[in-house]
Amino acid sequence: MITEKSRLKSLGNQLFFTGPTIIFFAIAVLIPFAYGLYLTLTDMTSPVNPIKFSGFGNYKTAFTDTAFWESMWLTVEFVIATVIIINILGFILAFLVTSGVKMQNFFRTALFTPNLIGGLILGYIWQFIFVQTLPSIGDKLGIEWLRLGWLGDEHLAFWAIVIVTIWQSAGYMMIIFVAGLVNVPKDVMEAATIDGANAWQRLRNVILPLMVPSFVVTVFLTLKNAFMVYDVNYSLTAGGPYGSTTMVSMHVVQKAFTENIYGVGQAEAIVLFIIVAVVTGLQVYFSKRMEVAA
Amino acid sequence: MEARKRAASVLTYILLVVSFAVFVFPFFLMVVNSFKNNGEILESPFSLPTSLNFGHFAEVVDKMNFFVSFRNTVVITFLSVLFIGILAAMTAYYMVRRPTKFNNGLFALMVASMIIPFQSIMIPLIYIYGAKLHWIDAAPIPLLIILYIGFGSALSIFMYHGFVKSIPYELEEASLLDGCTRAQTFFKIVLPMLAPTSVTIAILNVLWIWNDYLLPSLVLTKDQDFTMPIKMKVFNGTYMNNWELLIPALLLTILPILVAYLFGQRYIIRGVSQGAIK
Numbered sequence: 001m002i003t004e005k006s007r008l009k010s011l012g013n014q015l016f017f018t019g020p021t022i023i024f025f026a027i028a029v030l031i032p033f034a035y036g037l038y039l040t041l042t043d044m045t046s047p048v049n050p051i052k053f054s055g056f057g058n059y060k061t062a063f064t065d066t067a068f069w070e071s072m073w074l075t076v077e078f079v080i081a082t083v084i085i086i087n088i089l090g091f092i093l094a095f096l097v098t099s100g101v102k103m104q105n106f107f108r109t110a111l112f113t114p115n116l117i118g119g120l121i122l123g124y125i126w127q128f129i130f131v132q133t134l135p136s137i138g139d140k141l142g143i144e145w146l147r148l149g150w151l152g153d154e155h156l157a158f159w160a161i162v163i164v165t166i167w168q169s170a171g172y173m174m175i176i177f178v179a180g181l182v183n184v185p186k187d188v189m190e191a192a193t194i195d196g197a198n199a200w201q202r203l204r205n206v207i208l209p210l211m212v213p214s215f216v217v218t219v220f221l222t223l224k225n226a227f228m229v230y231d232v233n234y235s236l237t238a239g240g241p242y243g244s245t246t247m248v249s250m251h252v253v254q255k256a257f258t259e260n261i262y263g264v265g266q267a268e269a270i271v272l273f274i275i276v277a278v279v280t281g282l283q284v285y286f287s288k289r290m291e292v293a294a
Numbered sequence: 295m296e297a298r299k300r301a302a303s304v305l306t307y308i309l310l311v312v313s314f315a316v317f318v319f320p321f322f323l324m325v326v327n328s329f330k331n332n333g334e335i336l337e338s339p340f341s342l343p344t345s346l347n348f349g350h351f352a353e354v355v356d357k358m359n360f361f362v363s364f365r366n367t368v369v370i371t372f373l374s375v376l377f378i379g380i381l382a383a384m385t386a387y388y389m390v391r392r393p394t395k396f397n398n399g400l401f402a403l404m405v406a407s408m409i410i411p412f413q414s415i416m417i418p419l420i421y422i423y424g425a426k427l428h429w430i431d432a433a434p435i436p437l438l439i440i441l442y443i444g445f446g447s448a449l450s451i452f453m454y455h456g457f458v459k460s461i462p463y464e465l466e467e468a469s470l471l472d473g474c475t476r477a478q479t480f481f482k483i484v485l486p487m488l489a490p491t492s493v494t495i496a497i498l499n500v501l502w503i504w505n506d507y508l509l510p511s512l513v514l515t516k517d518q519d520f521t522m523p524i525k526m527k528v529f530n531g532t533y534m535n536n537w538e539l540l541i542p543a544l545l546l547t548i549l550p551i552l553v554a555y556l557f558g559q560r561y562i563i564r565g566v567s568q569g570a571i572k
Contacts, residue, residue, distance in 0.1 A: 013476050017388035018400065021381045021447050028444020029407050029415065036418035044421075093313060099306050107310050109559050111317050112566075116551045118505025120523045124530055124544055125320050128537060133323060133339045171317065172566065179567035217570050228411045231507045235527070249413050253508075256417045269414035277409050 040267040045260050058267035067243075068268050071251035072275075074158070078247060079226040082165050086222050087215065089166065090173030097174065098181045108178065112171040119168065123235025126164045127151065130236075154244035157237050161245060164232050169225065173218045180214030181207070209290075216287045220280055227276045248272055328542045335537045350542040354529075358543055362518060363525040364550065367504060370435060370521060374442035375499045379492050380485075382447050386454030387484055391463070401455065404448040412445075412508065420512050430513055438513045442503055450495045453569065457491045458484070497558075497565035504551060522547050 043054040062068060093111055097104045114122060130150045138146030150156040184207055192206050230249040233239065239246035239254075246254070252272065256265030327335050328350065329343035354360065389397045419441070424430040429437045461484065469479045485492075507523045514520055520528070526547050533539045555562060 013388070014392075014396075016477060017384045017480075018397070021385040021443075021451070022400070024381070024440055024444040025404065025407075025447055026444075028419075028441045029410065029448075032415040032418040032422060033407075033410060035422060036415055039418055039421070092309075096306050096310050096313075099303070101303050101306050101310070104310075107314060108563060110314055112563060113321070113552070113555070114317065115566075116501065116505075116555050116562075117548050118507060118523050120507040121505070121526060121544060121547055124526065124540070125324060128327075128541065129320060129323065131535070132336065132537065136336075136339055167317065167320075175563055175566045176570040179570060214570075221570075224409070224411075228413060230413075234507075235530070249411075252413050253416075257420075257512075262417055262421065266414075266417045269411075269417060273411055273414040276411055280409055 036266050037270065039263060040270055042263050044263040044266075054263070058263045059271075061264045062267040062271055065264070065268070067246075068248070068251055068255075071246050071248045072272075074245070075227060075229070075248040078158070078162065078165075078229065079223060081162050082169070082226045083219060083222045085162075085166050086169045086173055087218055089170045090218060091177050091211075093170060093174040094177030094181055098178055108175070111174055114168045115172045119229075119231030120235045122164060122168055123232045126160070126167075127236055130160055151237055152241055154241055157241060157245045161229070161232055161236055164236060165226070165229065168232070169222060173222065176218050176221075177211070177214050180211045184210050212287060212291045216284060216291070219283055219287065223280055223283060224276065227272070227279070324541055324545045324548075327537065328545045330538065332536065332538045335541070350538055351546065354539055354543045354546060357539070358525055358529055358546075359517070360525075360546060363520050363522045366435070366519060367521040370438055370442070370510075371500055371503045374439050374446065374503050375496050377439070377443045378446040378450050378499055379496055381443065382450035382495070383454050383485060383488055383492065384480065385447070386451045387458050387480055389451070390455060390458040391466075401451070405452055408448050408452070416508070416512060423513075430515070434514050434516070434519050438510060441509065441513070445509075446499050446502070450499070453495055454488065454491060457488060461487055491568075493561060494565040494568045497562050498569045501562075 039051075040058050041053060041055060042051040043057070044051050097108045097111070117125075134146045135149060138144065138148075148156065150160045188206060188210075189202065192202050197205065228249055229247050230253070233245065233247050233250055237245045239250050248268075249272075252265050252269045255268060256262050259265075323339065326342055327339060329345070329347050331347075331350075334341075334343075389401050420430070423437060465483055466479050469483050470476070474482065505523060506521075507527070510521050511524055511527070514524060517528075526543060529543050530540060533543075
């Protein structure tokens with residue numbers, strides 16, 4: 001461990017090694033976060049108006065803002081749908097690409113590709129599919145649900161965002177599961193086989209319990225990403241039709257930067273932060289308790 | 295047993311090929327339609343192009359001012375990732391080697407900050423650096439890089455922290471006895487040993503910063519500063535549903551990172567899986 005001879009030298013090293021990071025971290029995260037808490041207690045409407053202290057009024061407004069809670073519920077539905085499907089699909093894909101068939105590395109590489117590209121661009125690519133390609137297939141084959149413009153329908157538009165999100169994230173979670181699967185000890189698997197466990201029993205009683213650490217990571221990531229979804233939402237539907245796909249992140253952006261109600265928007269953003277913190281905290285706490293040693 | 299094994303591997307293959315088709319299909323559509331004009335795209339989105347017409351690409355490069363936004367994205371990503379890497383390694387190293395109350399507290403604070411959604415800091419961020427201090431008008435790109443360093447440092451420090459702990463201290467003691475300063479020891483002995491972790495951290499940060507949309511869309515307001523995602527958004531707004539221009543534009547926007555993936559796929563995949571384990 002480091003023990004410096006003089007106090008001055010030790011202070012110098014402290015500043016040299018940690019100083020720049022502290023400054024950048026403060027500029028980007030600490031100061032805006034603290035200032036944001038203060039802003040929720042003011043009646044700020046737009047950046048040019050002077051600020052007056054207004055107590056907890058913004059939180060009261062946030063709690064009675066039905067559009068905010070509608071967007072929050074929609075986000076919760078989105079979280080449930082995407083977290084479950086992405087994790088199941090990611091796990092199945094990981095299982096397939098570690099089963100030992102030829103070209104499995106090629107498939108790994110290909111299935112990861114959507115993660116290289118940002119959500120905004122992916123949204124535009126899929127817009128082409130939902131607006132032009134699927135209706136054209138539906139027309140030719142006479143399939144009614146494909147002929148509908150998905151993005152113009154209030155329910156289908158939500159599922160369009162779910163589909164694109166799954167398509168984007170499943171490959172990433174697959175890679176994390178692959179790392180977990182190759183770490184399942186071979187001798188434990190062999191012992192289970194010799195003891196007469198069939199493939200399903202091996203999966204349920206050996207592989208899945210040993211994969212809990214991977215699931216802690218993937219569920220955490222998918223939860224966090226889904227609560228904060230913005231890019232795909234913006235580029236695919238922009239919250240439409242008629243505001244039916246406005247998720248909470250988009251609602252906050254609109255509140256602050258379009259409607260110019262900064263104080264309320266910021267209070268709603270803090271409510272979002274508390275919900276994300278509580279949900280991910282509980283998730284990590286409970287799933288950590290499920291971990292077993294090999 | 296043999297027959298069952300074979301059946302299982304055939305089934306695995308079928309499932310893999312189907313998922314492959316689903317995952318690659320959108321990219322396939324982009325490529326085949328980028329050579330067609332609007333009439334052909336609407337008529338038959340699946341058919342192969344009748345001729346290799348690069349005209350739309352040239353038009354898009356010109357109309358999008360493609361190389362300017364490409365250069366901006368490269369500069370912003372490169373500088374942010376470089377500084378995150380060096381500064382996070384320095385900080386993590388010092389936190390491990392000198393676990394004072396202050397350093398441990400700072401580490402805990404940074405780890406805790408990782409669950410703050412960007413949405414709950416963006417409004418004050420724009421207010422402080424836009425309306426109050428006018429940094430957004432004065433120097434948007436340097437500000438953006440500073441913000442990326444600030445946002446990126448927590449996760450990177452967390453990952454370096456785990457790795458530095460596994461490096462034996464004896465190596466550094468030897469170099470200190472030889473008369474190196476603490477900083478020299480770090481740059482000559484420790485930083486090179488951190489190289490594998492640095493690659494992982496750089497990959498994760500490149501994927502994030504290169505593709506980021508929300509933060510740059512709030513900070514960058516002038517056309518000459520736009521990154522590729524922002525430029526694509528503006529282009530999409532201008533040429534709504536004009537697919538003969540939008541598709542080549544989308545393809546051009548994703549091309550650089552796809553080419554990079556073609557060459558570095560092994561490292562990228564490994565980087566992502568190591569990033570998750572840490």
